[in-house]
Amino acid sequence: MSQPKKSLTGLTAAEITAAVGLKERYRGRQIFEWIIKGVRSFEEMKNLPAQLREQLETSFTLMSSTVEVSSSADDNTAKIAVRLNDGRLIEAVLLRDENDRATACLSCQIGCAMGCTFCRTGRMGLKRNLSSEEIVEQYFHLRSLYGEISNIVYMGMGEPFRNTDEVIRSVKFFTGADGLGMSERRITISTCGVVEGINKLSRENLQVRLAVSVVTADPVMRSEIMPVTKTNSLTDLKAALLNYQKHRGRRITLECAVIRGINDSSAAAAQLADWADGLNVNVNVIPWNPASEIDFQEPDPAGLEAFCRTLERKKIPNTRRFKRGRGLNAACGQLATELEKDG
Ligand code: SF4
Numbered sequence: 330m331s332q333p334k335k336s337l338t339g340l341t342a343a344e345i346t347a348a349v350g351l352k353e354r355y356r357g358r359q360i361f362e363w364i365i366k367g368v369r370s371f372e373e374m375k376n377l378p379a380q381l382r383e384q385l386e387t388s389f390t391l392m393s394s395t396v397e398v399s400s401s402a403d404d405n406t407a408k409i410a411v412r413l414n415d416g417r418l419i420e421a422v423l424l425r426d427e428n429d430r431a432t433a434c435l436s437c438q439i440g441c442a443m444g445c446t447f448c449r450t451g452r453m454g455l456k457r458n459l460s461s462e463e464i465v466e467q468y469f470h471l472r473s474l475y476g477e478i479s480n481i482v483y484m485g486m487g488e489p490f491r492n493t494d495e496v497i498r499s500v501k502f503f504t505g506a507d508g509l510g511m512s513e514r515r516i517t518i519s520t521c522g523v524v525e526g527i528n529k530l531s532r533e534n535l536q537v538r539l540a541v542s543v544v545t546a547d548p549v550m551r552s553e554i555m556p557v558t559k560t561n562s563l564t565d566l567k568a569a570l571l572n573y574q575k576h577r578g579r580r581i582t583l584e585c586a587v588i589r590g591i592n593d594s595s596a597a598a599a600q601l602a603d604w605a606d607g608l609n610v611n612v613n614v615i616p617w618n619p620a621s622e623i624d625f626q627e628p629d630p631a632g633l634e635a636f637c638r639t640l641e642r643k644k645i646p647n648t649r650r651f652k653r654g655r656g657l658n659a660a661c662g663q664l665a666t667e668l669e670k671d672g
Pocket residue numbers: 441442443444445448449450451452485486487488520521542662
């Protein structure tokens with residue numbers, strides 16, 4: 330079988346110059362400018378000589394992936410299924426807030442090996458890591474379908490710190506002066522608590538935001554529902570977050586999906602608050618989103634209210650998140666491509 334053509338999307342101008350073997354560096358910059366404008370063919374790159382356009386057409390492609398299905402809901406959430414050039418499917422989501430600010434939620438792996446029991450993606454297992462270019466292409470697909478994007482979160486399928494190098498490469502594409510030049514503060518990397526990755530991010534000179542899906546500070550319960558805890562204990566996780574804050578000085582978001590009978594009591598909220606003591610955090614309290622194949626239940630509203638009140642009493646800032654994207658299975662922990670699930 331012939332090799333698929335290399336995509337130029339996701340490469341900086343210098344990388345395009347090298348990949349195409351161009352003698353004149355400004356040509357690489359011209360190609361890059363066309364790509365970020367969103368052209369769909371090399372033919373449209375009118376300031377390139379015809380011979381170069383032909384060479385590009387023969388040996389390269391503008392996108393290695395295609396949008397298979399896109400669906401949008403009334404609540405400003407849209408989900409796309411993206412077919413990669415090896416035939417696999419991934420999902421990406423666009424969320425629009427009340428100020429009309431659009432956030433792209435990108436996948437970094439096909440499936441996920443972390444096995445969180447409340448997560449649909451976790452049920453797929455890991456198929457493979459995505460390259461930086463495959464991550465970046467999701468952004469361009471969302472942008473061409475739904476318009477300008479102001480923020481990016483790595484909260485789609487996969488654990489970013491199990492694919493750290495490619496995730497950081499993609500962040501550098503989005504933020505670099507030779508890439509899209511976005512503010513690093515508009516990018517959030519979300520982890521289930523992989524200490525090694527947090528430590529690596531502490532050493533990088535990047536001002537991206539960090540979110541940690543902590544869910545519960547009960548070590549026994551957390552080991553049960555988030556197996557990562559067995560090798561990355563809550564004690565080590567807290568030490569890594571303190572170290573991150575020492576180096577980067579940024580407030581950390583703690584994501585807390587609240588599940589009935591698992592972590593929805595006031596005692597669980599108090600335990601979480603005690604664990605977070607000494608950290609500069611905001612807790613995102615998210616009612617867990619039901620998924621047909623997962624035997625958990627969403628919390629009742631009164632329990633959720635009491636949970637937030639306990640955090641407040643303990644002086645832990647928190648934000649109650651409301652249900653979005655449910656109709657599309659695009660809510661937190663619900664991304665799992667139907668065709669890949671059992672594959
Ligand atoms: S919650 Fe995140 S880390 Fe856990 S299984 Fe799902 S995608 Fe993986």
